[in-house]
Amino acid sequence: MNGAGVKKSVQIISNDTSAPEFSLDLTGDILSVLEVDSKLRKVELRGLAGTELVSEFVLKQGSHLEVEILESEVSSGNARVDRFEPVEGEPGSWSVRLVADAVDRPLIFNEKFKIAVRTSDGQEREVSFPFRVEHNARVQATPKGQLKFIPREIAKLYGPNPQPISRAVLLNAGGEGIRFNVLEVRLDENLEGVVKTEVTEQRPGEQFAVHVRIEEWQEKRQMIGRMTIVTDDPECGEISLWVMALFTPPDGGGGSR
Numbered sequence: 155m156n157g158a159g160v161k162k163s164v165q166i167i168s169n170d171t172s173a174p175e176f177s178l179d180l181t182g183d184i185l186s187v188l189e190v191d192s193k194l195r196k197v198e199l200r201g202l203a204g205t206e207l208v209s210e211f212v213l214k215q216g217s218h219l220e221v222e223i224l225e226s227e228v229s230s231g232n233a234r235v236d237r238f239e240p241v242e243g244e245p246g247s248w249s250v251r252l253v254a255d256a257v258d259r260p261l262i263f264n265e266k267f268k269i270a271v272r273t274s275d276g277q278e279r280e281v282s283f284p285f286r287v288e289h290n291a292r293v294q295a296t297p298k299g300q301l302k303f304i305p306r307e308i309a310k311l312y313g314p315n316p317q318p319i320s321r322a323v324l325l326n327a328g329g330e331g332i333r334f335n336v337l338e339v340r341l342d343e344n345l346e347g348v349v350k351t352e353v354t355e356q357r358p359g360e361q362f363a364v365h366v367r368i369e370e371w372q373e374k375r376q377m378i379g380r381m382t383i384v385t386d387d388p389e390c391g392e393i394s395l396w397v398m399a400l401f402t403p404p405d406g407g408g409g410s411r
Contacts, residue, residue, distance in 0.1 A: 187273055188281045189216035197285035199233065199254050202329035203261065207254040207287060208236075213269075215246030220274035223248065227268050233287055235267070254287045260328075261289040290328030293390035297323065301366060301381070303399040311371040312403055318369040323395060325362045325383065333359040334387040344379030345397055348372060351381070372401045 164178045190197060191212040199207035215221050226238050237251035252267065266282045273279060301321055310317040327334065339351045352365045364383055376399075383393045 185217040186281060187215070187217055187219055187221055187271060187279060188213050188269060188283075190214075190283060197252070197267070197283060198288070199252060199285065200288040201290065202332070203259055203289040203291060204256055205329070206256050207289065209252045209285065210237075211250055212241060213248045213250055213283075221246065222272045224270040224272055224278070226250075226270070228252070228265055232263055233265055233285075252285065254289070257289050259289070260291040261287075263287050291390055292328050292332050293334055293385055293387050293393060294326045294328045295323055295383070295393050295395065296326070297395075300396040300398060302397075303368065305400065305402060308399055308401055309404045311368065311401075316371060318367060320365055320367045323364040323366065323381075323383070324356075325364065325385070325393070327360045332387075334385045334390070335359065336362045336364070337384045337386055339364055340382040340384065342379045342381075344377065345381060348377055349379075349381070349397060366397060368399065372399075374401065376400055 162180045164180065165175065166178055167175050191214055194211050197209055197211060199209045201207045223238070226235050228234055233252055233254040235250065236253040237249065239249055241247040241249050250267075264284060264286050266284050268280060268282045270278065270280050301323060303319060303321060307319045307321075310319050325334075325336065336353045339353065341349055341351070348368060348370075350367045350369065352367070354363045354365065355361075356363055364381075366381065378396060378398045381395050381397050383395075385391060385393065
C-alpha cells in the first residue's frame, strides 16, 4: 500500500550495558510503480441502469522505476478494459477507458483492474486498482430498504428530560438529466402517531431529504412499519423503506417511567 510519511518503530535489544534497550523510529514514503492520476480521487463508473457506463482516467509511473506494461485485465466479466494506450508526449503515462455493459436493474459492485508490469530493476509485478460500478435507479434512496434508530438514539427519549431524535433518508437523482420532486410521504398504521416526517429540498429537482422524527418514548417495546415516499418520477414513483426502533430502557427496566 502506498502512502506518504509512513512511520514504524523498531525495538532494539542489545548487550550494551549502558543502553540495553532502545527504540528506532523509521519514517519513509511507500510508492507504487503505477498510480492513478492525482486529479482523480478514485475510479468509479456511475450512471443509470440500462445504460453503458464509462470511466476514463490516466495511470502514471509512481516511482523512479521505469514501467513496461505486460498485460491488463479486470478481475471478472462485469466490466472490461476498452482502451489502454500510452499518452502521446507523456512518457510513463497511460490512458485507460473502462466500460461496464448496461444492466436492466440497479446494481452496485466493486472490482479490481489488474496490470502485469516489468520494471527497470528487472522485476515483474502485478499492480491492482479498485474501482466501483453503480448502475443506479432513476431516484436513489440512502439508506436503502430500511431506516433503523439505534439504541443510543432511543435512549435520548427516556427519562425526565427527553430529547427528540431524528434520522434522514436522502433522495438523489440517479443520473444526469434526471429531475424529480417528492409529492408526499405515507406512513402505515404502525408508524402513525409515533413518527413525524418533513421533506426538505437540498438541490432543486435533484436532491431531497426526508426527515423522520420521534418525539416521545413508546411503551410498546418494538416499532416497525413501512414508510412510502411518493415522487413524480415515471419509473420510481414510490420508494418504500422499513422504519424500525426498539424501545429498551437504558436502565434495563420494564419500559414505564
